[in-house]
Amino acid sequence: MKWLTTTLGSSIGKKLLMAVTGLSFIGFLAGHLAGNLTIYGGADAFNGYAEHLHALGPFLAVAEFGLLGLFVIHVLVGLVLFWQNFKARPVRYAVNRSPGGKTIGSASMPYTGILILLFILFHLSNFSRFFVDQSGTTIYQIVSQAFQSPVYVGLYVLAMLVVGLHVSHGFWSLFQTIGLNHPKYMPAITVVGLVVSVVFALGFGFLPIYIAFIA
Amino acid sequence: MSTDTINITLKVWRQKNAADKGRFETIPVSGVDSHMSFLEMLDTVNEKLILEGKDPIAFDNDCREGICGTCGCVVDGIPHGPNKAMTLCQLHMRKFDEGDVIAVEPWRSRAFKVLKDLMVDRGAFDRIIQSGGYVSVNTGSAPDANALPIPMAVAEKAMDAAACIGCGACVAACPNASAMLFVSAKVSQLALLPQGRPEAAERALKMVATMDREGFGNCSNHRSCEAACPKEISIVNIARLNREFFKAGVLSEPI
Numbered sequence: 001m002k003w004l005t006t007t008l009g010s011s012i013g014k015k016l017l018m019a020v021t022g023l024s025f026i027g028f029l030a031g032h033l034a035g036n037l038t039i040y041g042g043a044d045a046f047n048g049y050a051e052h053l054h055a056l057g058p059f060l061a062v063a064e065f066g067l068l069g070l071f072v073i074h075v076l077v078g079l080v081l082f083w084q085n086f087k088a089r090p091v092r093y094a095v096n097r098s099p100g101g102k103t104i105g106s107a108s109m110p111y112t113g114i115l116i117l118l119f120i121l122f123h124l125s126n127f128s129r130f131f132v133d134q135s136g137t138t139i140y141q142i143v144s145q146a147f148q149s150p151v152y153v154g155l156y157v158l159a160m161l162v163v164g165l166h167v168s169h170g171f172w173s174l175f176q177t178i179g180l181n182h183p184k185y186m187p188a189i190t191v192v193g194l195v196v197s198v199v200f201a202l203g204f205g206f207l208p209i210y211i212a213f214i215a
Numbered sequence: 216m217s218t219d220t221i222n223i224t225l226k227v228w229r230q231k232n233a234a235d236k237g238r239f240e241t242i243p244v245s246g247v248d249s250h251m252s253f254l255e256m257l258d259t260v261n262e263k264l265i266l267e268g269k270d271p272i273a274f275d276n277d278c279r280e281g282i283c284g285t286c287g288c289v290v291d292g293i294p295h296g297p298n299k300a301m302t303l304c305q306l307h308m309r310k311f312d313e314g315d316v317i318a319v320e321p322w323r324s325r326a327f328k329v330l331k332d333l334m335v336d337r338g339a340f341d342r343i344i345q346s347g348g349y350v351s352v353n354t355g356s357a358p359d360a361n362a363l364p365i366p367m368a369v370a371e372k373a374m375d376a377a378a379c380i381g382c383g384a385c386v387a388a389c390p391n392a393s394a395m396l397f398v399s400a401k402v403s404q405l406a407l408l409p410q411g412r413p414e415a416a417e418r419a420l421k422m423v424a425t426m427d428r429e430g431f432g433n434c435s436n437h438r439s440c441e442a443a444c445p446k447e448i449s450i451v452n453i454a455r456l457n458r459e460f461f462k463a464g465v466l467s468e469p470i
Binding site: 007012084095176177 | 226237239289291292293294318320323324325326329388390391392393395423424426427430431432433434435436437438439440441442443450451453454455456457458460461464465
């Protein structure tokens with residue numbers, strides 16, 4: 001099994017771990033967003049979605065633990081890469097100018113990542129059945145209660161913009177890392193990446209505003 | 216086009232040796248002929264420094280026509296200066312204006328030790344190439360033309376990768392000081408051609424292992440390398456290196 005640890009432990013292998021876990025988070029976010037859109041169907045639709053989800057029982061637990069595992073890998077490997085990259089240039093440049101290529105998204109990747117980690121902890125502490133007693137109330141009530149606070153609405157909207165920024169670099173970047181950079185497909189992947197990041201930022205970001213001011 | 220002579224101020228990195236901490240020295244340079252190359256400008260500065268009995272600025276250079284890969288330093292924050300697809304020796308002083316303050320720094324990377332002033336030790340690149348090993352090419356009389364059919368497009372792609380002159384600008388430009396563009400060019404130029412296939416797996420594994428050992432950073436797809444590369448090597452090569460590396464890691468027989 002030495003080949004596996006050598007391959008995954010190398011610089012390219014660590015990037016592969018980031019890419020594959022990142023891709024699964026994009027899948028997760030797509031599912032999460034699709035579920036959340038039931039909010040527009042009203043309280044019953046949203047509560048119904050939550051009930052169906054909980055009715056999955058053991059499957060849900062497996063999915064949750066799987067997600068947690070992927071998350072731990074993404075965060076730990078990301079921090080290792082961040083640290084190694086920081087150490088790779090002990091003396092920094094006095095004048096820093098980009099020759100091109102670098103974007104706000106790519107430059108802020110470790111920082112947006114850490115912000116998203118903090119947000120997820122905050123988000124779970126707000127809504128998760130592991131941290132919030134959900135007996136005698138519905139998830140819709142918990143959510144609409146939370147978004148009575150303009151601070152919560154602001155935090156959630158900001159966090160979703162950060163997620164959009166993270167995905168704007170992460171999406172095309174993960175395909176590049178996996179080795180799928182081809183003149184035929186890369187232009188499409190880049191466009192899809194931008195669309196996905198905007199859809200995530202607006203799709204998730206508008207929900208708190210809708211609940212607080214419209215619903 | 217600016218005037219024929221300009222006055223500039225150099226803020227140049229001075230460092231006695233690898234152990235020295237180093238600092239910036241401000242050198243006003245008057246009457247710079249704007250048709251000189253950047254290195255010729257440094258030559259005139261050095262002539263003056265020598266006449267004054269001072270230590271001249273050490274900088275690497277050789278062919279001065281943009282093909283050898285020896286020269287290069289970071290000018291105003293950009294490796295090889297502001298020109299696209301050009302080495303430092305091809306940068307001319309007409310690119311600068313009267314009164315400009317120009318910061319000149321060596322390549323910055325843990326893997327490239329500064330030897331003196333603007334000179335860095337790029338031995339790490341040599342060791343990566345050495346670890347890549349050999350290609351199986353028969354000696355003796357020249358083979359028949361087209362004995363190995365290679366499509367034009369493939370030959371061109373291999374040649375695009377082989378255009379890498381190993382100057383190190385990719386490492387200098389990378390926010391993570393990663394050498395992935397260099398290694399990807401060296402792996403690609405051989406992996407694309409049938410002559411390079413027999414050792415392709417071993418080459419990818421060993422070159423990446425050496426790259427990691429030398430202390431370069433990890434690629435995070437900023438694409439700064441591609442933008443700074445004087446030979447415009449594309450990051451498509453990095454994707455190819457990743458493919459070659461995964462394929463070798465998963466499928467190759469243990470050596």
